[in-house]
Amino acid sequence: MTLYDSLYNYSPITERPALDWPGGKRVAFYVGLNIEHFLPDEPSTSIWPIDVKPDALNHGWREYGARVGIWRIIDILDRHGVRASALVNSMVAEHNPQIIKAGTERDWAWLAHGQTNSILHTGYVPDEERRILTDITTTIETATGRRPKGWMGPALTETHNTPELLAELGYQYVLDWTNDDQPYRLNVPEMLSVPYTLELNDLGLFLRGLSGPDFLQMVKDQYDVLREEGGRVMALALHPFVIGQPFRAKYLNLALEYIAAQSDVWLTTSDDIAAHYATT
Known part of the structure; x- marks a missing residue:
């Protein structure tokens, strides 16, 4: 038996009962907003592969998100009544407390996203991982006043023990397994997988050369197909240092304008999606 056989069961979406969202809505939509801290001069998401110290080029590109980009995104989310599902590195609590304050004022859902990206x-061995996860959890809880219910690892990474250890700490779901358009139960008691996306993800799309109008059309097409199918989750994954650039933020605004105008969308958070599915 492989890890994947033991963690979850294969279930074709065509063989499941219909999934209903509150108010008869056909699509549950959430924004997964990656709020990340990066260590200077350490390998990480980079716009240019170089090995220099100080690495002003790559670190400055990433840090634009915390200094400028996220504030532009916050304005756009507010404009369209979207609460973020904030995927937050615990180090953000120390280094960027103004972002935490802005999110708590807006009642964002807070998910643990590791210590730093x-x-x-x-x-990690289990005892070491338990200690690290406990520290991440308590740091986020102290900073936000809310204990995180969801987890997404940096670059969607886990160990073989992560879901069980998260369950011990009271977590209810993970986003790391991007293999479905609906939530499903893991073979770890009380743990769910909630859909996230590597496809409708600004980091992968724009760094491959996608244009703003292309991004807007993809968001529209994704929603239209999922609405036709019904009972689906649509995640939009955003990184402030990418989509927060002015020439891209323009198209995020137009995309959310389209989504928010739909009569059959449930504008929600990953927390609320997990909570609703857990009752079915």
Whole structure:
């Protein structure tokens, strides 16, 4: 038996009962807003592969998100009544408290996203991982006043023990397994997988050369197909240092304008999606 056989069961979406969202809505839509801290001069998401210290080029590109980009995104989310599902590195609490304050004022959902996106969540033995996860959880809870219910590892990384250890800490779901358009139960008691996306994800799309109008059309097409199918989750994954650039933010505004205008969309958070599905 492989890890994947033991963690979850294969279930074709065509063989499941219909999934209903509150108010008879056909699509549950949420924004997964990656709020990340990066260690200077450490390998991480880079716009240019160089090995220099100080690495002003790559670190400055990433840090634009915390200094400028996220504030532009916050304005756009507010404009269209969208509460973020904030995927937050615990180090953000120390380094960017103004972002935490802005999110708590807006009643964002807070998910743990590791310590920093400069360190993958992998290679830990269980006791070490338990200690690290406990520290991440308590740091986010102290900063936001809310204990995180969801987890997404830096670069979607886990160990073989992560879901069970998260369950011990009271977590209810993970986003790391991007293999479905609906939530499903893991073979770890009380744990769900909630859909996230590597496809409708600004980091992958724009760094491959996608244009703003292309992004807007993809968001519209994704929603239209999922609405036709019904009972689906639509995640939109955003990174402030990417979509927060002015020439891209323009198209995020237009995309959310389209989504928010739909009569059959449930504008929600990953927390509320998990909570609703857990009752079915």
